[in-house]
Amino acid sequence: MLEVRGIGKQFGGVSALRDVSLECRKGEIRGLIGPNGAGKSSLINVISGVLTPDKGAVALDGRNVAGKGPEVAARAGIARTFQNLRLFANLSVAQNIEVALTSARALRPDAVRGFDLHAEMVAFSLIARSEDAARTLSYGDQRRLEILRALALGPSVLLLDEPAAGMNDVESAALAELIRGIRDRFGCAIIVIDHDLHFIMKLSERITVMDMGAVIAEGPVDAIRRDPKVIEIYLGSTP
Numbered sequence: 025m026l027e028v029r030g031i032g033k034q035f036g037g038v039s040a041l042r043d044v045s046l047e048c049r050k051g052e053i054r055g056l057i058g059p060n061g062a063g064k065s066s067l068i069n070v071i072s073g074v075l076t077p078d079k080g081a082v083a084l085d086g087r088n089v090a091g092k093g094p095e096v097a098a099r100a101g102i103a104r105t106f107q108n109l110r111l112f113a114n115l116s117v118a119q120n121i122e123v124a125l126t127s128a129r130a131l132r133p134d135a136v137r138g139f140d141l142h143a144e145m146v147a148f149s150l151i152a153r154s155e156d157a158a159r160t161l162s163y164g165d166q167r168r169l170e171i172l173r174a175l176a177l178g179p180s181v182l183l184l185d186e187p188a189a190g191m192n193d194v195e196s197a198a199l200a201e202l203i204r205g206i207r208d209r210f211g212c213a214i215i216v217i218d219h220d221l222h223f224i225m226k227l228s229e230r231i232t233v234m235d236m237g238a239v240i241a242e243g244p245v246d247a248i249r250r251d252p253k254v255i256e257i258y259l260g261s262t263p
């Protein structure tokens with residue numbers, strides 16, 4: 025249902041994205057990995073309409089949203105979190121989510137009709153902090169709040185840019201469970217970027233590997249784990 029085709033993006037002399045294609049089906053959890061500077065965030069920025077590609081298409085259920093801005097992407101059902109958190113620091117946890125819900129009721133009323141704010145704050149372990157300003161939350165709580173705020177947009181595609189960054193092993197294991205639960209309850213496609221291969225391989229059904237702006241491997245977790253190109257990138261040698 026999400027089809028990314030032949031995306032190219034240059035920043036001056038840097039080819040951030042070279043002919044990148046990717047497909048993600050409804051209800052699929054897709055891992056997106058690769059070294060720093062591989063182009064992962066740029067790809068998420070293109071899919072979410074934050075960045076206009078030089079070429080290529082992003083189609084959601086057959087409609088092209090590439091280069092039309094974040095609002096068109098959001099209306100089509102694409103929601104995301106940012107590698108650097110972008111919460112409303114002085115608004116409460118509940119207010120941060122309500123801002124998203126208010127937009128969603130205008131942009132995608134059918135998608136958020138059944139959204140239960142209280143139940144979701146419980147599911148995201150944020151209920152005890154619901155009246156507290158976002159800036160007073162721990163880093164892990166802020167990351168989960170950002171995911172919940174994106175979910176309150178009623179997405180059919182949810183893009184998570186390094187959601188486990190800065191979390192310890194216990195927190196990231198709990199986050200993996202939470203992300204799987206989002207997929208099970210909401211049925212959306214989820215693309216997850218992370219550096220932690222263990223986290224990504226436990227969470228994803230399929231993985232796309234990028235290096236230097238290009239997709240160098242794509243497939244089920246077991247095949248990716250054994251792919252010589254992937255091993256070379258992460259371990260610096262072929263088996």
Ligand SMILES: Nc1ncnc2c1ncn2[C@@H]1O[C@H](COP(=O)(O)OP(=O)(O)O)[C@@H](O)[C@H]1O
Pocket residue numbers: 035038039040058059060061062063064065066067
């Ligand atoms: N807004 C920008 N302006 C200039 N260069 C950028 C910009 N965003 C990304 N880049 C460059 O594009 C390449 C890919 O970056 P990025 O997509 O952030 O990689 P990743 O998320 O995989 O670490 C890097 O060389 C980076 O410096």
Ligand SMILES: [Mg+2]
Pocket residue numbers: 064065066107
């Ligand atoms: Mg990045």
